[in-house]
Amino acid sequence: AKGAIVENDFRVKAFYIDCRTEVMEIAAIKKQAFELSQKGFNTLLIEYEATFPFHQHATLCNEYAYTESEIKDLISYCSQIGIDVIPLQNCFGHSEYILRHDRYAHLREDSKEVSQVCPLKIEEASQVFREIFQEIIALHPSKYFHIGADETYLLGHCKNCSAVAAQEGKSRLFVDYIKAMCEIVIDMGKTPVIWADIILMHPDAIHELPKNLVFVD
DSSP states (O other): OTTOOOTTOOSOOEEEEETTTOOOOHHHHHHHHHHHHHTTOOEEEEEOGGGSOOSTTGGGOOTTOOOHHHHHHHHHHHHHTTOEEEEEOOSSSSOHHHHTSGGGGGGBSSSSSTTOBOTTOHHHHHHHHHHHHHHHHTTOOOSEEEOOOOOOTTTTOSHHHHHHHHHHOHHHHHHHHHHHHHHHHHHTTOEEEEESHHHHHSOTTGGGSOTTOEEEO
8 A cells, every 4th residue: 555664664764854055945845745745755854953943042043044933834734744854953063053153162172173062061062952952842743853963073082082082982972972962852752863873983882872762874
């Protein structure tokens, strides 16, 4: 039957929309969502970045930011056609659009290469990302919340991180930080999702990550 799940098929079939480099109008996303639903997809993964209508962290919004009503309208439409919308909010690597602002400079792994949060700044980062996650989760009923975590190539870069990496390994740096971010997501009633590239490179401490964490290779 059309849309039926066959043996060994994926229950979540997602299409990834990345608003970092190209922003689609809501009408265009709706059109694409409908076309995807006809092809058997049941999920949109949307990385809003600076297009999300933040309130507490409005510093992050760019000129192309959607309105809250637009996002509600999109999610309502997608729900009607059987498409779940999972938001992706980076909180580790790929955080240039956050860390370039003075307001968040204290979280940087490097003062010049501002793409990555320092994984030893767990307490400070948790304060910021708890607020950011909450704003996004408030508009998304999906059970899943993607926190990125890919391509954290500056692991062990700063002086303090370098010392930890030398003694305990880069896996420790990665896992301790991601575990803290996952705890925030789980506390908000969602299932955390990350990209799997870095933990596959540094898997030593993987057993300490939450058992319900979803890895996407």
